[in-house]
Amino acid sequence: MTFKRIPWNIAICDWNGTLLNDLELVYGSLKNIFKYFEKVPPSLETYQNEITADFLSFYRKHGIPADAEPELLNSIRKKYFKENDGNITLTDGAVELLETFLRFDLKIGIVSGEAKGYLRDERLKQFGIEKCFDFVHDGVSDKMGKFKELVKILEVNPKTIFYIDDSFDGIAAAKNAGITTFGFTHEGSYNSEEKIKAAKPDYIIKSLLEIIPIISKIE
Ligand SMILES: [Mg+2]
Structure with missing residues (x-):
């Protein structure tokens, strides 16, 4: 039946x-981007409260220069992902x-x-x-x-x-x-x-x- x-x-x-x-991988890549620009990254809690699909605005609000090219941020992010992808799980x-x-x-x-x-x-x-x-x-x-x-x-x-x-x-x-x-x-x-x-x-x-x-x- x-x-x-x-x-x-x-x-x-x-x-x-x-x-x-x-999330850990993504937040790690964010910290890496802030490190690249010698800025203090926002906390994970701040990230979880404020992040939207418009991630660029969030980065800028927390100190990434407005003229930083999205392509540059993406390339730092991708490189980090590649190096740290081994531990990622469903x-x-x-x-x-x-x-x-x-x-x-x-x-x-x-x-x-x-x-x-x-x-x-x-x-x-x-x-x-x-x-x-x-x-x-x-x-x-x-x-x-x-x-x-x-x-x-x-x-x-x-x-x-x-x-x-x-x-x-x-x-x-x-x-x-x-x-x-x-x-x-x-x-x-x-x-x-x-x-x-x-x-x-x-x-x-x-x-x-x-x-x-x-x-x-x-x-
Ligand atoms: Mg989601």
Whole structure:
């Protein structure tokens, strides 16, 4: 006998800080950039409270010269990533969560600001999870626009799509398109718990596996 699990149709995940536990790496690269400019880096707490997709404004506010080229900052960041990538892992429960989505016959996608092509062609393969996903949108700088586009393309009630994200911006963007949201607040979240809660997600979770009982309810 099969149960129809209602109402979920599609699971969409953020990548950085959600499926990938990379906050430490990202914050390390920030410290490296500030070191390069001989500036004192903002604390991790400040970073988690203030960072948005517009990271340049954050860097400038905390002392990086306004005329520093984004390309230079990116090259310092990439070099640091390359040298320190060895210890990076998926977030606890990520694989089990994806397996559960597959078992539930959900369509699974990613919407991420991670560098275009890098996530799809390298990162997912690195962790052997590339086959889990029906769609991967990387290099997304405007999540709000992307979610609106997806809702149109996917042709399902947006409430039956859910999105998991560890940041205010991501949650706000999905909510704006009518998508159900899970605010993920854990040690590796890019934003503080307070900031994530301020986006008013439909659910707050502290571990990825907390999603399973919520979406398992049969209605
Ligand atoms: Mg994130």
